[in-house]
Amino acid sequence: MPESNSQTRPAEAATSSGESRNLPVPIARPMQPEGDGFFARLMRALFAWRDGPTRADIEVVLQAAGPGEGGVSPEERTMIRNILALRGRRIDDVMVPRGDIVAVQQDIAIGELVRVFEKAGHSRLPVYNDTLDDPAGMVHIRDLIAFMAAQASLSPEKNLKRKKPRPAGLDLGAINLAMQLSATNITRPILFVPPSMPAIDLLAKMQATRIHLALVVDEYGGTDGLVSMEDIVEQIVGEIADEHDVDEKPSIVRQPDGSYVADARASLEDATRLIGAEFDAGDAAREVDTVGGYMMSQVGRLPLRGELVPGPKGFEIEVLDADPRRIKRVRIHRNKGRAIERDREGRRRYSTPDAASPAIAPAAAEPAPGDAAKSDSTKSESAKSPASATDANAARRP
Structure with missing residues (x-):
């Protein structure tokens, strides 16, 4: 509306300007780039x-x-x-399994807690009450150091009165290393997430809550694993190693004899990539992720040390190291024609056929003329010794 009209008819001018402000305004878009670069x-x-x-x-x-x-x-x-x-990765794809979680009880002494932090090399540790299925939160090493520094702190006046003033005004002898973690009030909250949660959603939740550690719980409230923000970020940028991380040995190492010694936690995907496409777990790979998990799915239980488990497409996997809770180290090599048999407890094992007693007897060759007499004498000896004939047949029996 012209300025003259706004001065003579202010009410109409105000209404008109208000309506104009309500008109839809196109949202600016970035200029469409040209070219095929x-x-x-x-x-x-x-x-x-x-x-x-x-x-x-x-x-x-x-x-x-x-x-x-x-x-x-x-x-x-x-x-x-x-x-x-x-977007397609779930929490259970990136989490640390329960068996590898380093956690502390709430009644641990802070002196012992320092040792655990030193050995684990982590900055955060889960805290639990009686078992890992009853979590109480987490503890950060920065909070622990701040608490110990506060206990050791001396006022400037008190420090000057000492015959030998303490450096930095800290009396480390004043720290009560026997104090329990529960009495320090430095435990922080921790996130609880289901294993089916998309990893990218947990990353956003960690950013929003500023809590960088989460326990993965199943439908019954039990603890399945642990995941940190670093675990998720590593899915994007690759493994993050700082100055405190120790170089880990490769999880699968080829041996001079052509076999492979592997950590049982090595993924089936890595094993296939290193050994070759013939090491394909097939449908079993849909249910398990690791070599150890594949072995347990094959036998339906935890294999024992020294036991051999049939692998995919002519491979066999030997348990080199294990404890009552899990498989630790295995050897993967090709099956050398060994037949499967079971021990007294029903466990599957392999037996190597004796070189002198092949599993399948070769076809009998026609005897040479000079060997006819020797053949007849052999038959007569067999007739005289039925037990020997029985043993020979047993040796040829597969």
Whole structure:
């Protein structure tokens, strides 16, 4: 409305200007990039200038782009693909299994807690009451150090009165190392999540709550595993190792004889990638993730040390080290034609056929003319000694 009208008819001018403010205003969009370069195609996919699934568009762009096109490094491409794949990963795919969790009881002495932190190399530890199925929270090493520093702290006046003032005003002898963790009031809350939760959702929850440690609980409230924010971030950027991490040995190592010694926690995917496509667990890989889990699924129980378990497609897996709770180390090698038999307790084992007594007797050859007499004498000896004939037949019997 013209300025003159707004001065002569202010009410109508106010109504008109109010209506104009309510008119829909188009939201600004980034300018559509031109060209067929990697960056242009990625931007078109991200902002959905084309119809179709955005995730699929990004994957198509990544596959179509050549190496180094648009200044995008292979590492960046890997991270983008890992971000897209994170939606399909569940918590039970990235968690630390229960058997590997390092946790402390609530009544542990803080002096012993320092030792546990030193040995574990972690900055956070779960805290439980009686068992790991009754968690009480978590403890951070920073809170522990702050508590001990507060106990050892001396006021400047008190420190100056001492014959030998303490460095930094700290009297470490004043720390009560026998005090229980429950009395320090430094335990923090911890998250509880189901194993089916998408990993990316837990990452967002950890950012929102500022709690970087979660216990994975099953439908009955039992503890299945533990997951930290670092475990999830590593799914995107790869393994994160700091100055305190010790270089771990490879989980699967090829031996000079062609066999493979593996940690039972090594994934079936890694085993297939290293050993070859013939080491394929097939449908069993849908139910379990590790070599040890595959072995237990095959025999329906925890195999014993020294036991041999049939592996996929002509492989066999030997238990090298185990305890009553889990398998620790195994050897993977090809089956050398050994027959399966069971011991007295029904456990499956392998027996190696004697070289002098093959499992399948070879076809009898025609005797040479000079050996006819020897053959006849052999038959007569067999007739005289039925037990010997029986033993010979038993040796040939598979």
